[in-house]
Amino acid sequence: MLRNIHSQEPNRLDVDLALFGALGDLALRKLFPALYHLDREGLLPSETRLLGLARHELDRQGFQAKVGSALKSRVSAEDLDKKSQERFLARIDYLKIDFANPEEYALLRDWREGSSRPMIVYLSVPASIFGEICCNLKAGDCLDEKSRVVVEKPIGYDLESSCEINDVIGDVFPESRIYRIDHYLGKETVQNLIALRFANPLFGTQWNQNHVSHVEITVAETVGIEGRWGYFDQAGQLRDMVQNHLLQLLCLIAMDPPSNLDADAIRDEKVKVLKALKPFTGEAIGRDVVRGQYIAGTHAGQSVPGYLEEEGADKASHTETFVAMKTEVANWRWAGVPFYLRTGKRMPEKLSQIVIHFRQQPHYIFDPDQRSLAANKLIIRLQPEEGIALQVLTKDSGLDKGMRLRPGPLHLDFHSAFPKTRIPDAYERLLLEVMKGQQYLFVRRDEIEYAWRWIDHLIEGWQAHELPPRRYPAGSWGPVASIAMITQDGRSWYEDY
Numbered sequence: 001m002l003r004n005i006h007s008q009e010p011n012r013l014d015v016d017l018a019l020f021g022a023l024g025d026l027a028l029r030k031l032f033p034a035l036y037h038l039d040r041e042g043l044l045p046s047e048t049r050l051l052g053l054a055r056h057e058l059d060r061q062g063f064q065a066k067v068g069s070a071l072k073s074r075v076s077a078e079d080l081d082k083k084s085q086e087r088f089l090a091r092i093d094y095l096k097i098d099f100a101n102p103e104e105y106a107l108l109r110d111w112r113e114g115s116s117r118p119m120i121v122y123l124s125v126p127a128s129i130f131g132e133i134c135c136n137l138k139a140g141d142c143l144d145e146k147s148r149v150v151v152e153k154p155i156g157y158d159l160e161s162s163c164e165i166n167d168v169i170g171d172v173f174p175e176s177r178i179y180r181i182d183h184y185l186g187k188e189t190v191q192n193l194i195a196l197r198f199a200n201p202l203f204g205t206q207w208n209q210n211h212v213s214h215v216e217i218t219v220a221e222t223v224g225i226e227g228r229w230g231y232f233d234q235a236g237q238l239r240d241m242v243q244n245h246l247l248q249l250l251c252l253i254a255m256d257p258p259s260n261l262d263a264d265a266i267r268d269e270k271v272k273v274l275k276a277l278k279p280f281t282g283e284a285i286g287r288d289v290v291r292g293q294y295i296a297g298t299h300a301g302q303s304v305p306g307y308l309e310e311e312g313a314d315k316a317s318h319t320e321t322f323v324a325m326k327t328e329v330a331n332w333r334w335a336g337v338p339f340y341l342r343t344g345k346r347m348p349e350k351l352s353q354i355v356i357h358f359r360q361q362p363h364y365i366f367d368p369d370q371r372s373l374a375a376n377k378l379i380i381r382l383q384p385e386e387g388i389a390l391q392v393l394t395k396d397s398g399l400d401k402g403m404r405l406r407p408g409p410l411h412l413d414f415h416s417a418f419p420k421t422r423i424p425d426a427y428e429r430l431l432l433e434v435m436k437g438q439q440y441l442f443v444r445r446d447e448i449e450y451a452w453r454w455i456d457h458l459i460e461g462w463q464a465h466e467l468p469p470r471r472y473p474a475g476s477w478g479p480v481a482s483i484a485m486i487t488q489d490g491r492s493w494y495e496d497y
């Protein structure tokens, strides 16, 4: 169904939201604060009810108190007023159930008794139990033809496990009611990529291999493993960040214009990009991909341990905490344009940024010493300090400067441009879209599977070539080899803004 995503007026819809894993990190740190903000901004209709489900003995008040203290630590004092908080907490119920026990789902059915609102089931639990919960919901007669399910990333560990999980979820819910989260798609600036590319004719005509020389995507994190060794060491940065977030960003940059803003029109175009990603073969694995693992270093002036010294670490782990790669989208629009991707933990600053480097003029008439400056760049800052800057060249001012060129940005900083507008957290946007029943910010099954196909192939190559990660000190921009990878092409990672 084509839904109206253009409207400023949200399609307000009462729902019952059942959140599995309600005492977990994601639920308390992100989901309840996001729901609070929606409520405070008047976006949760008064009938909407929220239910936390977990296996700990707690009553309703006890759970509300936990959510209340999560709000205190996650929501700014300015946004946390007593009236909004009380109204929000009053919507919240709690059920203790063991998700593995089908009998206990009767409690959820009873909670729903008499409600005609659609139920949204949010699975904020490990993917290994998504299937079991879906089957128990069905067996326990908790669902109807309006129920939707939201599942967190990562879906599986590789193509095979991802297909298994998707099969079980798909036995219970049709694709049109499955919402697979990639929280990067909920970030305001990521959505802005669609507006930037498809609303501005200026870029529409330039967005191809005739005009773009190369593209950089950097997602640098300052955090380390944060007590998640068990999960992270199985995954590594390639599965944790590239398979989902970085490939989604690449798709939004590289895709052809969708014919409209309908979810499937956008997702069809993203799938075409994933299918066109060039596989890494033979020597390209060693040449165009760099794996890294951080050793002890510093963060914010403090010493921090290396990956192998983190709590719970297996000292012989070869899991990568950093990846840089050069890839290509092998189609008419992008043939020959390198896409350089890099992402890592324990880097010097948190920075998610896309840089589009445009080609130089065919004939250059200025000072030969300045030739390397003479190209435009479009810098899209996703976080922090969200904004867009177009690096242009002007004449340096002053009587003694002759026709010297000066690069400078035409800069749109979202915080100063829209000072009264709070930039919402990604989960606010995503939760709102699920409640409205709109899927355009969620990932379709085939997107996930094409992404896994490409990643699996890369991992097989790593394994075949026995490529251990290269070391980099915490607080640095990754292994020296990641800098060499781009400099050997006569380029460098863009670090100014």
Ligand SMILES: NC(=O)C1=CN([C@@H]2O[C@H](COP(=O)(O)OP(=O)(O)OC[C@H]3O[C@@H](n4cnc5c(N)ncnc54)[C@H](OP(=O)(O)O)[C@@H]3O)[C@@H](O)[C@H]2O)C=CC1
Residues within 6 Å of the ligand: 020, 021, 022, 023, 024, 025, 026, 027, 054, 055, 056, 097, 098, 099, 100, 123, 124, 125, 126, 127, 129, 152, 153, 154
């Ligand atoms: N945390 C994050 O920032 C992110 C998380 N995700 C994804 O979100 C999901 C949740 O992650 P996160 O919150 O970090 O994980 P947590 O381990 O913190 O939370 C999972 C919750 O599920 C509960 N649970 C697990 N099994 C059962 C069961 N059989 N019966 C009842 N309760 C159960 C756990 O209960 P108990 O406490 O008793 O073990 C826990 O409260 C995962 O899929 C993760 O990959 C994705 C992106 C970021």
Ligand SMILES: O=C1O[C@H](COP(=O)(O)O)[C@@H](O)[C@H](O)[C@H]1O
Residues within 6 Å of the ligand: 183, 221, 223, 240, 241
């Ligand atoms: O999905 C994940 O994302 C976070 C980074 O998210 P951000 O919104 O803070 O950029 C990452 O730290 C985590 O390892 C990964 O699972």
